[in-house]
Amino acid sequence: MLQHLFKLIWNKKGTHSLLIIEILASFLVLFGVLSLIVFNVRNYLQPIGFNYEQVWNVDLAKNQDTVEVARKLTSVMQRIRSYKEVETATRMSSNTPFSANQVSGAMTYNKVTVGADFYYTDPDFNKTLDLPLLKGRWYREGDRVAKFIPIVINKKLEDKLFLNETSLNKVIKIDDKSSYKVVGVIDKFKAKGEFMSDNPGVFEMLAKDDVWNSNVLIKTKRGTDANFEAKLVKDIAMMLPGWGIEVSYLKESRLNRHNLTLVPVLIFLIISAFLLTNVALGLFGILNLNISRRKNEIGLRRAMGATEGKVAIQFLGEIWVIATFSLIIGLLFAVQFPLMNVFDLDSEIYITSIFVSIAVIYIIVTLCAWLPSKQASRIHPAIALHEE
């Protein structure tokens, strides 16, 4: 039966070639869009790892000021912590949560090198963002005197860098003079929001005299409003004349980041939905015409004793065979993506989207062929043969 169907299609490959190209192109479009969606959905399903609800980000720009910057920053931090509306506050490098900035570097241990995001923070960082530790502890003021630079890493980096070993208290050499020591491990820190993939990350303690990293994260008490914010900005501006001060809420920045991811996905979704509807309508029309043109063939088959079901299955089978042809060609392109690791994405993403697109194509094709083949099967042999 199947062989027979293949032969039927193969004999008419000229007329079917356009149909095959059409299904092939739809498959490729679907594959591209689904890869994008699967990538984002997979990321979204992993927790973000920290709490941003009540947290504000104060961005301080020192502009032309060069005098005693470190001392000024320290006293501003003291002032901020002294407000009764402030629960905790921490200094951080410019790659604050949901910002567009990124600081990346590489880390080598036992000849394994892993690229990671670097975050420079204070001892209060994990309290401000409710960042739970899997093991070990967060670095403290007391660590400043230690021989090694204390760092906290995330689970992803631990898995990649230390493979099966435990990472706590391991020393990682940077150069001849300095090295890191792992004091704690956190689970996840997806700083760019839910749609970011869980990248390796390192938290390093800010030096006492650091003047370059001047973002401040403030966790406020519930019910704090813009009046306190205005007062805060006024007070800081008084202490730091000539500096730029910008306050943003992490909650709002997060929405902005989300839109940056969601808007393109949405546009692609709308466009591909329109393309697929277009293709489906076209397929339906073509199948309808083709089948009505083969009335006498159907009549003959029915007269020879074929049941309604058998006739319907034949037409469905034909379109399935055509779809399979196109999908096989499409797969030749699509499998390159997981095999060659294009865009450095997990091959699981590509494989999932290949399977989903195959399923969607078969569903569309079946839906389009269902009604025409049902109609065909109901043709009465006497009428069909009479027309002939």
Place this chain on the structure above:
Amino acid sequence: MLLNYIKIAWKVLLRHPFYTFITLFGISLTLTVLMVLTSFLDHLFGTHYPEVNRDRSLYVATIIQTDSARTSMSSGPATFDFLTKHVKSLKSADKVAIMSNFNFSNTYVNGKRIKLNTKYTDAEFWEVMGFRFLEGKPYNDNNIKNSDHVAVITDALRDQYFDTGGKSVVGQNIEIENINYRVIGVVKGSPPTRIYSYSDIYFPYTAPKSNYQNKGLRGSFIAIATAKDASDMPVIQSEFDSNISRIPYSEIHTDKNLTVLQVKADKYFDHFVNTFARSSTQRFMFYTVVSFVVLMFMGLPAINLVNVNVSRILERASEIGVRKAFGAPSAALLWQFIIENIFITFIGGAFALALSYLIIYFINSSGWIAYADLTINVPVFVISLAVCLFFGLLSGVLPAFRMSRLKIVDALKV
């Protein structure tokens, strides 16, 4: 003759509403998307308010410092100092404006917080840009020389900050980070998609916190040089290039590793492409990907139309047979089908025009892009018509060609 063909086409359309619907659906939606897209691109790259001189402007927006092997790189806007030295001094340019990239700030009024984009500019900025002043006037060189704390604001900010009840706000103060600025002008705002003119509030570059005093190469300023006439632009570019090549060694090699300086005065679109495709191979990749996506997008509906047309046209075999039997040459039949298809395409185009008008109206009024001014203007409409024709031919020629070569006997038999 033509009228006759169109009449036939109309009758054929009415005979099978379902197929007509499929055809029109494909044509009109594809064209709608294309039209909205072109008008959006025109909004992004075309010459519109307030950048009314964009077609004769050159942008110096990015400085790239690399090492000789191009492995490490540092890039971004330039310092005010650098731009004054090398762009302001261009003799062939008509006017040169220097402005900062936008910065963010907040201002507070009555316990409410207003988010602000701020921009520091020189006085020539107002001549290069064509802002419409609703109240007051721009700051001039005197304000800049005296480091006056003055500002020009947009109408949107005026409405948020001041509660004037229709009175002029010129001369009133606006407080930002503890500094009072006197409002001297109110302009109609610029859409945020035009990043070099977009801001909520504009300061002279000598106002506090602009960092115009910074020395070196990299800072936060960009320059726009206009030519008297668009044909002068290559002259300005070559003068700029030779200026750059004459920068003394010591000035470039401030960083130990990064010894190569790349900076260009580009037209707006080139400058835009250059921000993410710097080398020629990257640009090639960019254009390949874009054309592939466009091809996919236009190709699928086109293949679909061809498919539908190929199978449908068989229906009319007898009509063709009769015409041929009475002596119509193949060419006449071919023309008939082509004209018929173009006719259908234009009907789809008319639908698409109405649809895009609706969508654009929706985008403009939704506030999705502030001050959006998407339009279906003449170039956009002409491009869409060309696309219409392309589609009509693409989906019409193949089936028509096949049909016109059908033998009379076969045609009459079916």
